[in-house]
Amino acid sequence: MVSSFLSTLHNSLLSRIFGQASAIELIKKKAEIFDNLTYKEYVKNTPGSYFSLFFNEAFTKGEMFFAFLFHIISIIFPIISILATIFYINPLIGAFVLGFILLWTVFPAFFRKFFSKKIQEQLNSLENFNEEFNKKLAKFEAFLFFNKIHLLKKILKPTARNASFGQKSYRFWDEFNNNINLSIRKLFLILTDLSIILLGIYYKNSAQTIVVLVTINSANQLFINDFNTLIVLMINYLSLKSQFRKSKLNEKSAKKILNFQSFNEKIDLISIENLNFNYQDKLVLKDVNLKIIKGKKYLLQGENGAGKSTFLKILMGIERDYTGKITFNSRDLKSISDENIITNISYLDNNPCLIEGDLDQNISFYSKYEARKIEDLINLINLAKLKGKILINYCEKSDLSVGQKQLINFASHLIETKPILILDEAFSNLDKTNSQNLLAWLLKQNITLFFIFHNLDQNLISKFDFQLNFSKNQILVS
Incomplete structure (x- = not known):
């Protein structure tokens, strides 16, 4: 149980903190696209498009990208240890164990209503940040015509910061939901092992047989979970890495070099x-x-x-x-x-x-x-x-x-x-x-x-x- 709690805390919180911190730094760097953005280039997109660019391309995907990297590193060691153990055993699990597997797969559904409500609340909050960001970004024209475009980032910063915390809260509940389900499955795994031991004692099976059954059951289930997680993480990590290379945030936004000459006159x-x-x-x-x-x-x-x-x-x-x-x-x-x-x-x-x-x-x-x-x-x-x-x-x-x-x-x-x-x-x-x-x-x-x-x-x-x-x-x- 302690292991399950630490796993939930690690997967839903620690990796997200690492990912969020890295994503915020990425947003700060990419916000520089406004410094060299002309009015004509700006109006090609809506404020909502820029919000999507920053909080989908930079923050959401950026957070996932860095969190995936952190998570991949964290699960390599348990996979190696489980893989080493499974080489010594032969799979033999009965109908009773299969029944428990089905039960721990269905049981987490009872928690979905509570977590779904929490996740929806966070999504509604993010919608408000979207609207707020759009309103502030709509001021681009005024900042440009007042020659204060360098200050636009200043008024966007509080919204970006609040949105980042909103994203963190949403990600926490989303990941916590997923990982609490995993923890419940692990709890049922322990109960299954306990049942195997009790049944083995009841039917007077040898201690060696009981150990083999428990080891097979635990190693098989944990290995499958972590191995599947690793495969999914690797695919997502490589996919996001490819998306970042192609992202508009990496496009150079420098103004075209035109043959401008100094003009400091009043227009008559x-x-x-x-x-x-x-x-x-x-x-x-x-x-x-x-x-x-x-x-x-x-x-x-x-x-x-x-x-x-x-x-x-x-x-x-x-x-x-x-x-x-x-x-x-x-x-x-x-x-x-x-x-x-x-x-x-x-x-x-x-x-x-x-x-x-x-x-x-x-x-x-x-x-x-x-x-x-x-x-x-x-x-x-x-x-x-x-x-x-x-x-x-x-x-x-x-x-x-x-x-x-x-x-x-x-x-x-x-x-x-x-x-x-x-x-x-x-x-x-x-x-x-x-x-x-x-x-x-x-x-x-x-x-x-x-x-x-x-x-x-x-x-x-x-x-x-x-x-x-x-x-x-x-x-x-x-």
């Missing part, structure tokens, strides 16, 4: 000549000629899918596979790096990004600004009632409405005072009064504004310097 003029762009063999923009003048306000109008967001992504350097020529001042856009573009352009869409912390921390977004500047923006968005409150915790839980989140996100971009501001449905969840007041304020600022918003009042439309109408792959200026 954007010139677009004969711009053409295709997306998946579908023509989106054709022969576009346009000049974007510093300080002017541009309203982008057109049906969904007409190319408004695509046009803005081209200006931001996200989409570079266009033909024609675009220059910032006199510099070709294709020669300007993403980082230099981001220093000039703020981009907001309808998916606001909040970070763990209070209102001031969310507006400053990991940077330092004067308290007065933050206070002015809080008054502008009319959210002074939230000052000092934690807006979102590390589990991504928040009581804020989407509209409030959009206001805070708006303020966090304004504080950077970049010369060009892009609002792509960024006011979609604001009430009419708030959206009109903020837009009226923006129209008075000395910035270049690109604004996408449906159902805008005519009196506000008339206040824009230019309307860019997207229709039939063209941009018509009015």
Whole structure:
């Protein structure tokens, strides 16, 4: 019984601790893929895909990989000793022993309900970590556009840590379930041996016969169990080793080396000549000629899918596979790096990004600004009632409405005072009064504004310097 308990503890806990520690180190190393990930490369996959990549490829398989290795080493010695013993005996086990084998195979089923409930609880917990990780990873765009991408790993770390403990708990109960069943089988094996001894004494068999029967029964069953375990572990170990070699986590994610030149100027003029762009063999923009003048306000109008967001992504350097020529001042856009573009352009869409912390921390977004500047923006968005409150915790839980989140996100971009501001449905969840007041304020600022918003009042439309109408792959200026 002591041996069975130690075996259960070893198989379900010690090997998993070894595996978990190694897997966590693997995740830390592989998280570096975000450092060199461009926006265009990032959006090829969903946040859920990245969660799966890390916690299936790196953690789950990584933990199993290292645990298998540890487990294989731990069972080699009992296999050798059992194998040495069995060479000295001849198999002869009666119907009574067979009956006990069937009994100890069926008996563990009574424990399944309890362990199944425990395992399901751990699986539900892991689902919550999945959702939390996805929400945090969805902030990639904001961290990229704020030029704070190196901090993304910091907010992912608590979730990864909690998920690792969740995985450990799940694995413990899963393995404990399997190993307690094995221990029960070993208990029945002892009872079988005891029965053989008693029957042997009752029928006056020789001591040598009884010893042979007990040895055969014990050695045969233990050897079969451990030998089968070894074969399964070896197959899984080799399979996981092969999977790791082919895993996406081993792919090099370094950015393409482009002929970028230093660009530290403020953008006064954007010139677009004969711009053409295709997306998946579908023509989106054709022969576009346009000049974007510093300080002017541009309203982008057109049906969904007409190319408004695509046009803005081209200006931001996200989409570079266009033909024609675009220059910032006199510099070709294709020669300007993403980082230099981001220093000039703020981009907001309808998916606001909040970070763990209070209102001031969310507006400053990991940077330092004067308290007065933050206070002015809080008054502008009319959210002074939230000052000092934690807006979102590390589990991504928040009581804020989407509209409030959009206001805070708006303020966090304004504080950077970049010369060009892009609002792509960024006011979609604001009430009419708030959206009109903020837009009226923006129209008075000395910035270049690109604004996408449906159902805008005519009196506000008339206040824009230019309307860019997207229709039939063209941009018509009015």
